[in-house]
Amino acid sequence: MKTGLFSRFIPRQLDENLNRSLDRQVKLAVTGLSRSGKTVFITSLVHQLLHASEANVSQLPFFRIAHNGRLRGVKAMQQPDLHIPAFRYDQAIAQLCSQTPAWPTPTSGISEIRLAIRYRSDNLFFKHVAPISTLYLDIVDYPGEWLLDLPLLSWSYEQWSQHTLEACQYEPRQSLSQEWQAFIRTLALDKAPTGDSIRQASALYTAFLHRCKSPEYGLNGLQPGRFTMPGDLEGAPLLEFCPLPPLSGRYTDNSVYxxxxxxxxxxKEHVVKKFYNEHFSSFDRQVVLIDILRALNIGNAAFEDTRSAINMILNSFHYGKSGLLSWLWGFKIDRLLFAATKADHATPEQLPNMEKFLQNMLAKSQQHATFEGVETQTMALASVKCTQAAEANYQGRKIPCIKGVPMSGQQAVALFPGEVPIEMPMAEDWSKDRFQFMEFKPPRLANVHGGLPHIRLDRALEFLLGDKF
Ligand SMILES: Nc1nc2c(ncn2[C@@H]2O[C@H](COP(=O)(O)OP(=O)(O)OP(=O)(O)O)[C@@H](O)[C@H]2O)c(=O)[nH]1
Ligand SMILES: [Mg+2]
Structure with missing residues (x-):
């Protein structure tokens, strides 16, 4: 799964690897399930960096290089992989900052951006030899659905089928998969397929995945990822298959099975391995974005599904300390940030709860990374803050609330969306309407160059990049 030794010695690769070994280049993995906030996070991060050296240093008080005036400027550069489309920062920012602000369009393919960050070194040696240094930052954006394919790399067809069919023994998957399961029971798996039974089975399986993904059920652990987000593989026969129950007898390559x-x-070979090798095999830093409030809103099944999907994905990355010869042996992630996104959906005093909740939710993955020597942090953040803190009178008492324009409305409303628990709710604690975290429109900005309003994005930047300057 790692890049071959030979390919490391072609000049461009050597140059890239040397830059990384010398701490002049960082590859940041922005990881998150579908709709978790990756594109908005990347857009806001790029926007904050591009504007960081202007008059608005007060926007990023915890990003030290910007705050202490050592940041000279940041520029978007041509990305290293010319065959990959450029991340459309310009489009996303135009949507966010228009007269009627809108969220960026959901992602349907891969794109990449490289930023050159120029700064004044305060390293005792470099300060005199090369006072102005450049750090290159590479980020990839992609549809969250595709991440769920990474675990397939270590599963055989039998293992994947077993995993999927076991999950279908529980609700809501059990009811939602009825039609597909009934159809595959009619197939003679050890005989050659008749008519277009393979296509029909895969269409029913895909329809089942789409139902699981709908806002009503909000499930994330849906594989293969391209079945619900095909990108340029729309209609390709490569996407026509589905899991099947185990077959005890012999079967030929031409049978249904x-x-x-x-x-x-x-x-696995042509889609997943390619995706992994080109984009996921060599990161230095990682941020895992999790929309815990949405999962809490939908209910127990969606919440458990989100948790297991994230833990499953995290197993696909390499964690540990990268040494000086890391370009020879492969790069590893040495800093990992778990971030609860859309923190502006909750009232400000709930942020510590969000962070503790996230810690509890991903305790196992965090412990594993820490054991491997990785520095980890947990944070609640909002890439674009859409609400203001306010107070409301309720039965003679002042209660904290947030004020913003809901996605479905035109006027700002004030509401108390609910308390974020610290511990994982038990199955019996889930009651309908316990949480009412609402989606908001992006804010209308008077001055785009002032930087997008955010919550703790500067702390995230400091954790992910601060030690590189
Ligand atoms: N209030 C608020 N909403 C946000 C924020 N970030 C994202 N959102 C909401 O979440 C939605 C999804 O955000 P995206 O960044 O497009 O999510 P994504 O992870 O790129 O999703 P895919 O491309 O489908 O994988 C947006 O359309 C917004 O409604 C934030 O910081 N604050
Ligand atoms: Mg996206």
Whole structure:
């Protein structure tokens, strides 16, 4: 899964690797399930950096290099992989900062951005030899659905089928998968497929995944990722297969089971491995974005599903300390930030709860990373703050609330969206309407160059990049 030794010695690769070994380049993995806030996070991060050296240093008080005046300027550069589309920062920012602000369009393919960050070194040696240094920052954006494919790399077709069919023994998957399961029970798995049974089985399976993904159920652990977000593979036969129950007897490659299995292996080889090798095999830093409030809103099943999907994905990354020869042996992630996104959906005094909740939710993954020598942090943040803190009178008492324009409305409303628990709710603690975290429109900004309003994005930047300057 790592890049071959030979390819490391072609000049451009060597140059890139040397830059990384000398701490002049950082590859940041922005990881998160679909709709967790990756594109908005990248857009806001780029926007904050591009404007950081202007008059608005007060926007990023905890990003030290900006605050102490050592940041000379930041520029978007041509990205290293010319065959990959550029991240459309300009489009996303135009949508966010228009007269009627809108959220960026959901992502349907891969894109990449490289930033050159110029700064004044305060290193005792470099200060005299090369007072102005440049750090290159590479970020990739992609649809969250595709992340769920990474675990497939270590699963055989039989293992994946077993995993999926086991999950379908529980609600809501059990009811939602009825039609597909009934259809595959009619197939003679060890015989050659008749008519277009393979296509039909895969269409029913895909329809099942789409139902699981709908806002009503909000499930995330849906594989293969391209079935619900095909990108440029829309309609390709590579996407026509589905899991099947185990077959005890012998079967040929031309049987239903053999054909499905072969397509699964091709999908892994041509889609997942390519995606992993090109974009996910070599990161230095990682931020994992999690929309815990949405998961809490939908209910127990969605919450458990989100938790297991994230833990599953985190197993696909390399964690540990990268040494001086890391360009030879492969890069590893040495800083990992777990971030609860959209913190502006909760009242400000709930932020510590959000952070503790996230710590409890991902305790196992965090412990694993810490054991491997990775520095980890947990943070509640908002890439774009859409609400203001306010107070409301309720039965003669003042209670904290937030004020913002809901996605479905035109006027600002004030509301108390609910208390974020610290511990994981037990199955019996889930009651309908316990949480009412609402989605908001982006704010209308008077001055775009002042930087987008945010919550703790500067702390995130400091944790992810601060030690590189
Ligand atoms: N209030 C608030 N809402 C946010 C914030 N970030 C994201 N959102 C909301 O979450 C939605 C999804 O954000 P995206 O950044 O597009 O999510 P994504 O992870 O890129 O999603 P995919 O591209 O589908 O994988 C947005 O359309 C907003 O409604 C934030 O900082 N504050
Ligand atoms: Mg996106």
């Amino acid at each position: 053999g054909v499905m299995r072969k397509r699964y292996d091709s999908y």
